[in-house]
Amino acid sequence: MTKQIHLAAHFPGVNNTTVWSDPAAGSQIDFGSFRQLAETAERGTFDFFFLAEGLRLREVKGRIHDLDVVGRPESLTVLSALAAVTTHLGLAATVNSTFNEPYELAKRLSTLDHVSNGRAAWNVVTSWDAFTGENFRRGGYLDKGDRYVRAQESLRIVRKLWDSWNGDELVLDQAAGAFAREGAGAFADDGAHFTIRGRFGLPPSPQGRPVIIQAGDSDEGREFAASSADVIFSRHGTFEGGQTFYKDVKSRLAKYGRTDESLKIMPAVTVVVADTDADAIEKAAYIREQQVSGPTALVLAELLWGRDLSAYDPDGPLPAEDPVVGSSVTQGRVGYNDPFPIVSEWRAQAEEHGWSLRQTVINQQNRQTFVGSPTTVAEAVNRHVQENAADGFVLVPHLTPSGLDDFVDRVVPLLRERGVFRSEYAGTTLRDHLGLQL
Numbered sequence: 001m002t003k004q005i006h007l008a009a010h011f012p013g014v015n016n017t018t019v020w021s022d023p024a025a026g027s028q029i030d031f032g033s034f035r036q037l038a039e040t041a042e043r044g045t046f047d048f049f050f051l052a053e054g055l056r057l058r059e060v061k062g063r064i065h066d067l068d069v070v071g072r073p074e075s076l077t078v079l080s081a082l083a084a085v086t087t088h089l090g091l092a093a094t095v096n097s098t099f100n101e102p103y104e105l106a107k108r109l110s111t112l113d114h115v116s117n118g119r120a121a122w123n124v125v126t127s128w129d130a131f132t133g134e135n136f137r138r139g140g141y142l143d144k145g146d147r148y149v150r151a152q153e154s155l156r157i158v159r160k161l162w163d164s165w166n167g168d169e170l171v172l173d174q175a176a177g178a179f180a181r182e183g184a185g186a187f188a189d190d191g192a193h194f195t196i197r198g199r200f201g202l203p204p205s206p207q208g209r210p211v212i213i214q215a216g217d218s219d220e221g222r223e224f225a226a227s228s229a230d231v232i233f234s235r236h237g238t239f240e241g242g243q244t245f246y247k248d249v250k251s252r253l254a255k256y257g258r259t260d261e262s263l264k265i266m267p268a269v270t271v272v273v274a275d276t277d278a279d280a281i282e283k284a285a286y287i288r289e290q291q292v293s294g295p296t297a298l299v300l301a302e303l304l305w306g307r308d309l310s311a312y313d314p315d316g317p318l319p320a321e322d323p324v325v326g327s328s329v330t331q332g333r334v335g336y337n338d339p340f341p342i343v344s345e346w347r348a349q350a351e352e353h354g355w356s357l358r359q360t361v362i363n364q365q366n367r368q369t370f371v372g373s374p375t376t377v378a379e380a381v382n383r384h385v386q387e388n389a390a391d392g393f394v395l396v397p398h399l400t401p402s403g404l405d406d407f408v409d410r411v412v413p414l415l416r417e418r419g420v421f422r423s424e425y426a427g428t429t430l431r432d433h434l435g436l437q438l
């Protein structure tokens, strides 16, 4: 059976994917930028618009990393404003489960679902580290092993609050002076992280339960997604890597009584489109040059090596030392669990091609996923989906807010022609777009 492709738009701003210094880049903060990208995604009949979250600016030796965007507005507030200027596009917010309370989460996400008429999604992320925790009153953080215990408990309670109304509690009997039935929204929960009871103040939202997205990659993260998520935002965008990840996660579903269709896998990908394949390859190389300055190459290499490499010349050879596991010189970024095979591969490739450290980072780490003419890109996107390397993609543009124009104007029509992507929205809620049941 031919699968239908799912697509989402990622608003740039985290990591070195964004080239904010490009003369064609607009504001990362002005609402007009969010609106323009969301309108482009809706014109392309995308499933949803996605906002990542960084709770603390990344630092390298105490200084803000030069390619991170400073001053990101808060996601749920921006998405609520976008709800008023879009009609069908899903609206997905990344919100951390470590530093938020389930009651607040349930209320804020349910509110987004109400104001958008059923288009809300929550991307549950689990940063646990002390560096991020310093921003918060409790000043603390979780043991790494507890991050999914708290996430699982938070999600279970959030769902309990969303389910605490049957939907028939509002009486609105003017003559009798009765607004709602007794018992509306009553809840109680007693767990390892929360002991709470009370009343949830909001009647059920249009989706009942907003869509749940998960983005962790560890074994615990994959298990959490298999048990509880509707969508996975993964980093496995290559064909082979995507197929391996897809098989791994889908094979975990049966033990939770779930079908393959109940969990959509949508890797983050980058796309470069031009008139011809050759033009696109040239354009892609230029973008990678912009994304990886000398200082950025050193930071990305430090993350892999787990060492201070500031004495190295990015235009010189790769560091001779072995990597160190578990030491993060770059605070606020997740390091590598097993850097050794990657360092070996980088060394082999650098030697074969005569690459400097910077050229190695550019070629090994920052390659765009889909590069080519509109036809080449449409065929590759479709092949990944039909051959189960993904159910769709979260597109990460390098420019704000015009970075998806080429894809929407030139690739989407080809996907529509092939009958693998919608020409108009069939339903009104995000669950409808994703083909998800409650």
Ligand SMILES: Cc1cc2nc3c(=O)[nH]c(=O)nc-3n(C[C@H](O)[C@H](O)[C@H](O)COP(=O)(O)O)c2cc1C
Binding pocket: 051, 052, 053, 054, 055, 094, 096, 124, 125, 126, 127, 214, 215, 216, 217, 218, 219, 220, 221, 222, 233, 234, 235, 268, 334
């Ligand atoms: C593709 C992808 C995107 C992510 N985006 C965010 C984000 O925007 N904000 C955040 O705090 N964490 C983000 N994360 C981090 C994870 O959600 C998770 O909290 C972290 O990786 C720890 O979980 P793990 O050990 O299972 O990977 C992202 C992870 C992946 C794989």
